[in-house]
């Protein structure tokens with residue numbers, strides 16, 4: 127059986143410059159793809175209106191400055207609205223969506239089923255009558271579109287975490303402002319571009335069951351996941367701009383590569399050298415505590 131090589135990817139949101147933790151995740155995604163004979167794709171996740179083209183340009187420059195390369199042109203999600211529309215139309219045609227009129231506050235204050243996790247959608251708008259829906263439509267808030275999910279959890283397979291089972295609720299497919307939701311866009315884009323390996327920060331591990339379930343509904347197989355440890359500051363919190371010198375412009379290319387190599391236990395401080403030393407089984411499982419110089 128012959129099959130075309132799959133692809134890995136990095137998918138930054140251009141809301142702020144990449145920090146050393148994001149750069150390290152990008153290098154790991156590239157190493158995972160290149161050591162498994164995959165193509166490596168770059169996708170700018172610019173659907174949200176708090177993203178900026180000039181930030182995207184700096185992110186791509188930074189990744190190239192580290193020595194990373196990617197195959198084909200960089201994709202921008204804003205250029206692919208029809209993909210998301212088609213997927214949503216397909217799910218709606220199969221009766222798998224419903225309009226949701228809830229605010230965030232409504233969702234947090236609604237009674238939850240026993241064992242339902244905080245923040246999971248309580249099902250408020252799932253089975254409204256036509257009359258109730260008509261009534262809610264007149265209240266002004268443009269509805270979000272949610273998936274009518276028929277599971278409450280789903281299991282994915284992760285290179286670093288093994289089998290991981292997590293919550294699947296009636297996730298948002300299209301936000302009230304009309305923007306395709308993150309979970310939908312990721313699944314549709316990964317499938318449309320032949321991505322079968324997803325390497326990203328482990329803050330997204332808990333989203334992967336929702337995404338794999340949605341992929342299955344759309345007839346796609348789930349990618350191989352590798353959720354890598356985040357980089358934290360000295361207080362054990364997620365690294366942020368206010369922690370000091372954390373971007374490539376602040377740290378410098380050579381120093382950033384040296385710090386990332388040290389954090390992964392590699393002698394070589396070039397991405398080409400790391401390629402020879404890369405062994406997924408030996409990746410650190412603990413967060414990297416970063417102390418800016």
Ligand code: GLU
Pocket residue numbers: 137138139171312325326330
């Ligand atoms: N754009 C997302 C982020 O920067 C990553 C999405 C993904 O890798 O699935 O956090």
Ligand code: ZN
Pocket residue numbers: 225226227228249250251252
């Ligand atoms: Zn609702």
